[in-house]
Amino acid sequence: MASFVHIVIYLPHQESSNQLIQSLLEGKLVIPRVDLTGKKAAEFSAGILDIFLQEEFLHGQTGLESEYQRPLHSLSSGEQKKALLNHLLFGKADYFILDELYDHVDLQGQASILATMKMIAETKPVIQLVRRQKDILPFIQSFHWYQDRSIHSFDTALDFHQYLDQHLAQNSFRPIPRAIKTIQAPTGPLVQMKQLCVSYDERPILDQINWTIQAGECWQLKGPNGSGKSTLLSMITGDNPKGYGQDLYLFGMKKGGGETVWDIKQFIGYFNPVMIQHFSRLDSIELMIVSGCMDSIGVYIKPSEMQLRLAKEWLDYLGLLALKNKPIQFLPAAQQRMVLIARAMVKHPPLLILDEPTSGLDDASAAMVIGMIEQIRKETKTTVLFVSHQQEKGFVPNKIFELTPCATGSTGTIV
Known part of the structure; x- marks a missing residue:
């Protein structure tokens, strides 16, 4: 019988998993009744994945093999994670440290990873770092909470889950601020595509x-990693030249009929977590929201008094008015997401695209973001397109469009 235990450590959103991992590896932080002295770890984390990506960028190869037979950088986040886990399997580690095991991984991929982890758990101890309760591996035996550089342990799984439930956020938002001017989309469908096909290099x-997609609807776009969700979104935003010559209508305009990309983007609010990387570290959260009025990354002309007043209303709504001059990087992850969603919603666009808005968040933070999205649905006329692998608690779309990979390209089904 195995003489080791499998451990989970829950991290609130404000805590750094990189710092926790480093403290464990250096022996500066001790898990009660666990001795890691002199033992070699197999680290599954975004930091390790970044090292492989940097190696590929500099030298053209990584040493990390993938079943997809494509460069690592061309794979989706979920596909990259699968490749890293397969690579670690062949190492000579004494135990595994797993950080955000399922983040950005589709349901099929999660099932595959779980099967692999069950096999590993039979011979080696596992330390899993999580921010979502539902991601905890079923064979975990020892439960802990990490905060302020210390670990708090629980006697039972029940005590652990009850403690987490008490820390879930309760949303108490004020009414959604109104737009300066209503953007009226042309009558008819917001988006209509027929027999749309896309391929790259054959x-x-x-x-x-x-x-x-009709006005007033709420959709969720689902599909496995690599199924083409990002490609499909780029067709809707007008950014993809593959839309030319197709039966694709965006806000009443046929793609390739003489419209500019800005003719399309005026009707869209867009959010993606990686957007924050495009903003200067000196951008205040006030000006970040103002930039949503201009459909720009950053503010390059002097904002009007009405735009500044509207930004203040959104910051007041988010409870961040006192921090209006702070760079967004100073905020916790959940508040960063909500500022970016406010930026996307500031003009009350006919279509709001939310691409993985809860990825990487803990349960409490995800609940805050979902609460904001639900309020937008209830108090505005904006159509919501929510992109996620998973079904979030509290979010119930009207319709789901699911992509299914096939040899001839992914097909789409309304479910």
């Missing part, structure tokens, strides 16, 4: 996609 991505 590799099919999307095959005969038929999808219509």
